[in-house]
Amino acid sequence: MKKQILLTILISLFLIALAGASIFLLTKYQLKLAGDIAKLFSSKTSVLPTLSPTASSTAQEIAQLQKEIDELKKQPPKIIYKTVLTPASSSPAPNLKTQEELERAKQQITSLEQRLQELQVQKTSGSQISDADLIKSWQAGDKVAQVACQNKLLGSWQLGSAVLISPDGKVLTNQHVVEPSVGTLLPDYCLILFGKDFDAVSQSYSKEYRASIAGFFQDRDAALLKIQDILYKDQNGAVQTMPVSGALPYFSISTSTPQIGDAVYVIGYPESARFAFSVTKGIISNLTSDNVYFGTDAQIDRGNSGGAALNSAGQLIGLPTWKYIGGGDYRGYILNINSIKLL
Incomplete structure (x- = not known):
């Protein structure tokens, strides 16, 4: 009986010693781990492992992309204006690159x-x-x-x-x-x-x-x-x-102010010419007080409305619009192109 009690005591002491040793080792490990973590956050140097050539290339690409993003952020926003016209026939959406090239060509x-x-x-x-x-x-x-x-x-x-x-x-x-x-x-x-x-x-x-x-x-x-x-x-x-292919010919618009005595050419398809192509020539005779119209002795008839009035340089200065006939007098009136706000 005494032997059994003694054996039980020895086993208990052994277990207590083993538990103590385990707690000591665990505490020591936790203290070491806490120290390593403190060093990690307090260190100013990078703790990343040395990058391989592949990782280095990736880092360079990321840096380059970040640089491009920063440059894009500095650029002003671009606005694309959409036309309000409804096409008469369906067509695919335009290619923006092609559209930009087309605009440059038009400017040239x-x-x-x-x-x-x-x-x-x-x-x-x-x-x-x-x-x-x-x-x-x-x-x-x-x-x-x-x-x-x-x-x-x-x-x-x-x-x-x-x-x-x-x-x-x-x-x-x-x-x-x-x-x-x-x-x-x-x-x-x-x-x-x-x-x-x-x-x-x-x-x-x-x-x-x-x-x-x-x-x-x-x-x-x-x-x-x-x-x-x-x-x-x-x-x-x-x-x-x-579809219409290629650029269409057109008249450029004069930016100069019409003067009395300037030559003017009226071009259109008047009824007096049986609606055929017609050109008449005269001078600017007078200007209205608001400069919206100017008078001319060049013949303007029904059918000329909306045609071209050109100066001697072949630039558009107005649209033949109406005429005055009274007491045997005649005068045609041209809508001044500079009175129209063209976009």
Whole structure:
């Protein structure tokens, strides 16, 4: 019995000693671990392991990307303006890169166009040139067109003239040409007709440019149209559509103030010429008090409305709009292009 008690006591002492040793070792390990953690957070040097070549490359790429992001943040925001025009025919979304290249090309074309006109002015001032050669050099037949807008209520067509002002097909004309003479419903589109496309045999146009109404100008008898596509007939006589390819010729807009005595050329498709291409010449006779219109002795007839009034440099100075006839007197009036706020 005494032996069993003694054995139990020895086993208990052994277990107590073992537990004590375990607690001592665990406490020592915890103290060491706490010390290592303290060193880790207090150290100013990096504790990351040495990067391998692959890890180093990745770190460099991350640094480069961060640099690019910082540079992008410094750049001002870019705004893309969307057109409010509804295309006459469906087309895929434009490629932005292609669109930017197209805009740059348009700017170059505009610059070259202005330079060409400056050279023409220098040539004119240096030597005498006939009006016929001058008008031919302007290629006015490719830039001034007849415009036809259908009255949705009556089904009839209102005729006038129009002028191209941009390579992407922006067209100016008078508001009274576009708006219906009866009713208030605007046409879904207007047709832009060039004399070069008229076939005298069939008495029809081989191509008709379809233009939507982009808008009107407040307190001005002017309308902006935008050419959308081309209508034509195939071999079977069925009407087909095709997109406009390439830049269209156009007149640049004069920024100078019209002066009394300046030469003016009125171009359009008047009824007095049986709605054929016509040019009349005169001078600026007077300016209205608000400088919105200027008078001229150049002939302006029905059908000339919305066409082109050009200076001797071939620049657009206004739109032939109306005429005064009273007591045997005549005077045509041209809407000053500088009174229109073009975007």
